[in-house]
Amino acid sequence: MYETPLAGLILTGGGARAAYQVGVLRALARMRRECGADLKRNPFGVIAGTSAGAINAAALACGADDFEASVDRVAQVWRDFHAEQVYRSDSLGVIRSGAQWLTMLSIGWLIARWRRARPRSLLDNQPLAELLQRMVPLARLRLMLRARHLHGLAVSASSYSSGLHVTFYDAVVPIEPWTRSQRIAVQGRINHAHLLASSAIPFVFPAAAIELDGMSEWFGDGSMRQTAPISPAVHLGSQKVLVVGAGRMHEPPGRRVESHAAYPSLAQIAGHALSNIFLDALAVDVERMRRINNTLSLLPEGARAKTALRPIDVLVIAPSQRLDDLAADHQNTLPVPVRAMLRGMGVTGKGRDARGAALASYLLFEAPYTRALMELGEADALARRDEVVAFFGWGAQRAAAPIVGEARAALH
Secondary structure, eight states, rough: BOOSOOEEEEOOOOGGGGGHHHHHHHHHHHHHTTTTOOOTSSSSSSSEETTTTHHHHHHHTTTTTTHHHEEEEEEEEHHTOGGGGSSOHHHHIIIIIIIIHHHHHHHHHHTTOOOOOOOOOSOHHHHHHHHHHHOGGGGHHHHHHHTSSOOOEEEEEETTOOOOOOEEESSSOOOOOEEEEEEEEEEEEEOOHHHHHOOOOTTTTTOOOEETEEEEEEEETTTOOOOOOOHHHHTTTTEEEEOOSSSSSOOSSOOOOOOOOOOOOOHHHHHHHHHIIIIIIHHHHHHHHHHHHHHHHHHHHHHHHHSSEEEEEEEEESSSSHHHHHHHHGGGGGGGGHHHEEEHHTTTTOOHHHHHHHHHHOEEEEEHHHHHHHHHHHHHHHHTHHHHHHHHHHSHHHHOOOOOOEEEOOOO
């Protein structure tokens, strides 16, 4: 069974950055054990994920009957990661995807006249499809739902065909699908195609085909057009929500300007665009929820009872450091063929001399980087132990203090 009141877990996107989430989850498992909480109960009745976070979310959902063991299994994958487990990183694979794709961008008009060269993405993520078969045993998901170890799972993807943001969800009971401007929800069985689609970083990985309303549509990364990342968990019944981000929610005051005299490279522009897709929506959604909660707190009790909005406790844990800077220290661990390809886009150097680290931070599926992210996630969560323990109510003696700095959110 899962703990009550019903808690939701939201894991956001970010390619290799999702290793940070695993560190946070490891810290949660440790705190839960040390507080003497009921280890037989799953702390998250609802799990929702987007992009690489969807993969972590689905893996946890399939092991909802043993939270700690499930976290350990996911952590083992991220601890020993190599890029070749996610995308073709050998010379031939890079030439067939990335090199051809970059060539099409430059002189594609000439090649197209004599050759049907239509590369779909910068990298070929076929190895990821194989990894998902081992990492996410979706056959167990229905078992977890029927046994009430889990209330619901949701993963989001964006349709290139229709332009809609779609949340695919499976739950213990039928839940009325919700519809908002340019976003819809669909209840049904979740499969590996949904995870491949949700984690298909635009331009980097190819889109995945999913059938929707009897028609096949092409879907890409769920972080695109995701204006309300917290919404799926709330619609699935969460009464409180833990959000684990993949980028800093707040930067230090003052401008941070890199001393580059040259015109920004393609890698810099791409990294900036990806940061906008993966990071900005979460900050905006949390801020919006805070404003709504503020408004609700000002209403008389009778007026609050008449509204469909309801207060939801939300706790956000996000990196305390810029992951771009962390990636800069590990760029040289990328496979040589991948480094050679990215060099053409402007990803060069290491540490203070690194360029294009923002783009590299999403593609660095290499153990030195993913382990560093996991360590950061674990340290950040442990540094907020009192807030976490109070949020879950693990140990009355530590849960007496109110949660500081986090807002109560409303259904939207």
